[in-house]
């Protein structure tokens with residue numbers, strides 16, 4: 001499939017589907033360089049038996065050189081099934097850690113860089129210590145968008161899709177015990193509202209994603225005003241989308257045609273919906289993916305500010321360097337890995 005890396009195909013694709021998303025990035029000269037690097041990356045991946053995966057929010061060229069593109073937990077489960085000796089994970093650091101937590105010693109996991117995440121950075125372990133000292137039998141539920149150390153001290157991990165089910169399950173399994181949900185306060189509010197759990201039993205950690213803060217509280221309404229015939233597609237993978245989720249599901253739809261969908265569901269829905277036009281309420285990278293896979297329809301980003309600078313720290317240049325010099329390897333301490341994996345497994349057993 002990578003024989004198709006040609007200047008003409010990439011230049012046409014990036015100009016058509018990503019030119020307005022990343023203004024000035026895809027000049028002919030730069031695309032020529034990217035094509036050369038991409039061929040080298042694919043050759044090295046073959047030599048080193050590496051599985052390259054990219055998160056949906058990565059730059060188009062990283063999505064193109066990856067074997068598969070998807071959300072964080074899905075990619076980690078994918079690489080665990082491949083069992084290649086090496087994995088190159090293009091995403092933010094907590095995603096690489098999640099992959100390493102799941103694959104364990106079977107594969108070495110590398111990333112082009114070690115990008116942080118503002119949602120993860122909002123977690124202060126001393127605040128967690130304080131909470132557990134006041135509630136020694138309390139139950140901690142952490143979003144998959146957390147570092148390995150936080151997952152390791154959690155009873156359950158959850159995704160944005162299953163957060164209400166995990167909260168309901170935890171409340172049943174541990175009757176009367178206090179629950180802490182972290183770090184995304186919007187996702188936590190959504191989980192409480194949909195789970196039927198008494199809100200007075202749950203403490204919400206006060207974390208949020210900076211991309212959501214940048215987009216602002218009114219972006220959703222403004223985007224729908226600009227495109228009144230569009231359907232709203234919400235891909236609740238990251239903190240940037242969870243407030244839209246809370247608004248449309250908890251507060252009632254701001255719009256009659258709002259859909260809350262995983263990556264694959266979103267692609268299927270966009271192809272099969274009678275609607276020709278969509279507003280995409282998530283990071284910009286997802287818009288490229290949709291435009292490329294469903295070229296006959298029109299996709300608008302919710303805001304031109306819907307860009308995660310952490311995701312965009314990964315570049316093809318850095319991926320090539322990582323493959324050439326075997327860096328940056330992601331390691332997770334054995335005990336943390338064991339406990340974090342247990343919290344992930346408990347979540348998977350609920351579904």
Ligand code: SF4
Nearest residue numbers: 117118209238239308
């Ligand atoms: S979009 Fe927000 S939650 Fe997702 S990686 Fe970026 S900072 Fe973290």
